[in-house]
Each structure stands twice: as C-alpha cells, then as structure tokens.
Amino acid sequence: MQVTFRAIASRGLRMRCPNCGGPLVFARGMRLAEKCPACGARWERGNGFFLGAMVWNYGVTVFGLLPFVVLAAISGWISIPIAIGLGIGLGIVFPILFYKYSWSLWLTSYYLVLPNELPANAGEEHPAFKTR
Numbered sequence: 569m570q571v572t573f574r575a576i577a578s579r580g581l582r583m584r585c586p587n588c589g590g591p592l593v594f595a596r597g598m599r600l601a602e603k604c605p606a607c608g609a610r611w612e613r614g615n616g617f618f619l620g621a622m623v624w625n626y627g628v629t630v631f632g633l634l635p636f637v638v639l640a641a642i643s644g645w646i647s648i649p650i651a652i653g654l655g656i657g658l659g660i661v662f663p664i665l666f667y668k669y670s671w672s673l674w675l676t677s678y679y680l681v682l683p684n685e686l687p688a689n690a691g692e693e694h695p696a697f698k699t700r
C-alpha cells in the first residue's frame with residue numbers, strides 16, 4: 569500500500585506515524601520511541617537525525633514566535649523589559665512544550681521529501697524494518 573503525500577502531511581500534522589497512521593509514541597517522556605509500536609517502522613536514521621527536529625523547534629521558536637514579541641515591543645503594546653522577559657520565558661518554555669510536535673514535523677518533512685524511504689512505500693525489505 570502506497571502512502572500518499574497528502575496522507576503523510578495529514579498524519580504529521582496530527583502527530584501520527586507517517587507510515588501507518590498510529591500515534592507517535594515517546595518512550596521515557598521526551599524521547600521518541602525507537603520504532604513505531606503499530607507497524608515497526610524505525611525512526612532513527614543515523615547519527616544526527618535528531619537535528620531535524622531541533623531545527624524545526626528552533627525555527628518555529630525564533631522565526632514564528634519571537635517576532636511577535638519584538639513587534640509588540642516596537643509598537644509600544646508592551647514595554648521593553650516585559651518584552652525581554654517574555655522573550656526569554658517563551659524562548660525557554662515554548663521549545664520544551666513544542667518538542668514532541670517538532671519531531672512530528674521533522675518526520676513529516678523528511679518523508680514528504682523522501683516518500684520512498686517510508687517502509688510502506690518501499691516494501692518489507694526496507695532497512696527501516698530490519699532489526700539491528
């Protein structure tokens with residue numbers, strides 16, 4: 569069964585496994601499970617794979633959230649000290665809250681670019697199904 573771009577994007581936005589649509593499971597709180605418990609697809613693709621999730625997290629925090637704080641300060645809606653405090657607070661708290669979703673966005677963007685890497689699209693001989 570082929571997983572379409574639309575299904576990958578839809579599953580990613582809902583924090584679902586891009587391969588089977590099951591929930592993304594985080595083992596030990598904040599760490600993404602090594603593989604999907606529903607379909608067995610492995611998430612770790614090698615050293616540094618986690619950097620993609622960090623890029624999503626950093627990017628959304630710095631380019632999606634903090635500009636609003638800066639604009640609010642520039643427009644005079646909030647004072648500069650409040651803006652600095654808000655920026656520091658959001659810069660620390662938001663990435664922690666957004667961490668799991670950033671993993672979902674990373675897996676989604678990875679498999680949207682490389683859909684044939686998805687085990688459901690590559691067949692059961694795919695390395696993502698093999699145990700090490």
Ligand SMILES: [Zn+2]
Nearest residue numbers: 585588604607
């Ligand atoms: Zn799955």
